[in-house]
Amino acid sequence: MHTELDTIVLNQRCDSPMVSKTLETARLPNIPVLSVSVKDAIKQKLDSISQLKWESDQENAFVVGDIGEVYRQFLRWKALLPRIEPFFAVKSNPDPMVVKLLQSLGLGFDCASKAEIQIALETGADPSRIIYANPCKQASYIRYAAQQNVAKMTFDNADELYKIKKFYPNAELVLRILTDDSKSLCQLGIKFGAPLDTVDHLLQTAKDLDLNVIGVSFHVGSGCYDQYAFSEAVNLARGVFDKAEAMGFNFSLLDVGGGFPSADVTDGVTFEKIAAVLGPTVDALFPPNIRVIAEPGRYFVASAFTVCTNIIARRSKINNEQPSFMxxxxxxxxxxxxxxxxxxxxxxxxxxxxxGHFAYGEELEEKHYECSVWGPTCDSIDCLNKKTTLPLLSEGDWLYWNNMGAYTVCSSSQFNGFKSPEILYTNTYC
Known part of the structure; x- marks a missing residue:
């Protein structure tokens, strides 16, 4: 999964005092963390199920979270973007073990709501290491941020400035500008971001209200597949810095947002390619006294979680005289x-x-059939894969799904009475 960077940065010894202390600090009370591979963690779970055949709900889906993978991603970031401070986007996965580990590593947090701010604070994050990065905020949440001294927050419109003036006049404001996110899977510009032709008006409004604007933020979109979108956005931000300086502002912060791919992306636009463009562009356009942060989410967690599901039913079909299965x-x-x-x-x-054969990581040498995979609810949109191929499986067999750590369990509901799966933890770094 990892590149030659493994031999440069990711080979820190687990028994070194710094690493062992950090990972130990990240452990939460009463939550066990294994020190085995993801494969072995899953096998232990399945073996325990087979020994409890008559226990209720024993075949429920479950998730294995690898905090060692999160740690490796931290090391990769520090190696390739050493100047840019990551503020973890809590929305991507507010898992308490992940948040605690990243807090122990000194990361900041990108929070979008009162609840996410609470998660960061309760984990031990200092308020100065939190940015309330939601340009359109509920008034009571702004009051809560003021009570907790969470000063940094974004805005992209004049109405928000008047609201902040009323509820948190001492806030440290970051102007979120609109950039080109057309080359991203999730385009956020349709909802957030100040068009460049509104910047003068917004800065003047902030000045008239005696508000403290400290910098600029942007987001090139989630799942960005053009590394040069970052450099183009940094250039736009540089122009806003210059405009603000001419108006008497003294900006000190650049927030380059999110959109960074996780470790499972090894082809196309990888994190390494983005870092090779973003880092030099920031250094060329912004002097060392400008603090630079980012809001990575999936980058840290996507590849760290594996979902394991039990096949609870099967339907057989005949298509053009060929069997297929649901x-x-x-x-x-x-x-x-x-x-x-x-x-x-x-x-x-x-x-x-x-x-009964444990097949994790194996390519089964047997005939594969066209099939689809469906979730357990009564809703017909609950389809996980409309067309794939698998060997002939039966009720009681198991499937696993890699790279399931970002925007997954955190957004789950209990529709139709199905509970969120249990999460088991392991640490493959040590």
Whole structure:
């Protein structure tokens, strides 16, 4: 999964005092963390199920979260973008173990609501390391941010400035500008971002209200597949800095937003390619006294979580005299797989266990059949994969799904009475 960077940065010894202390600090009370591979963690879980055959709900779906993978992503970021401080986007995965680990590593947090601010604060984050990065905020949430001294917050319109003036006049404001996000899977510009032709008016309004604007932010969109979108946005931000300076502002912060791919992206626009463009552009346009932060979310967590589902039913069909199958599993689009709708993800099943044989990581040398995979609810949109191929499976067999850590469990509901899956933790770094 990882590149040659593994041999440069990711080979820190786990038994070094710094690493072991950090990972130990990140542990939460009463939540066990294994020190085995993801494969072995899953096998232990399945073995425990087989020994409890008559226990209620014993075949429920479950998730394995690898905090070691999150740590490796931290090391990769520090190696390739050392100047840019990551503020983890809590919305992507507010898992308490993940948040605690990242807080222990000194990361900041990008929060979009009162609840997310509470999560960061309760984990031990200093208010100065939180940015309330939602340009359109509920008034009571602004009051809460003021009570907690969470000063940094974004805006992109004049109405928000008047609201902030009323409820938090001492806030440290960051102007979110509109950039080209047409080369991203999730285009956020249709909802947020000040067009450049409104910047003068917004800065003048802030000046008239005696508000403290400290910098500029942007977001090139989630799932960006053009590394040069970042450099183009940084150039736009530089222009706003210059405009603000001419108006008497003294900006000190640049927020380059999110859109960074996770470790599972090894072709096309990888994190390494973005870093090779973004880092030098920032250094060329902004002097060292300008603080630069980012809002990565999926980058840290997508590849760290694996979902395991049990096949609860099967339907057989005949298409052009060829058999095909519909498999139903016990997690779906109203659960961990809501990323299919909300995050435009394409998920792919892999055989985990077939006829009692543990098959994680194996390519089964047997005939494959066309099939579809469906979630457990009564809603017909609850389809995880409309067309794929798998060997012939039966009720009771298991599938697993990689790269399921971003915008998955955090958005799950209990529609039709299906609960969110249990999360088990392991640490593959140590």
């Amino acid at each position: 498999y139903y599993v016990n997690d779906g689009m109203y659960g961990s797989f809501n990323c299919i709708i909300f995050d435009h993800q394409v998920v792919q099943p892999h055989v985990l266990a077939k006829d």
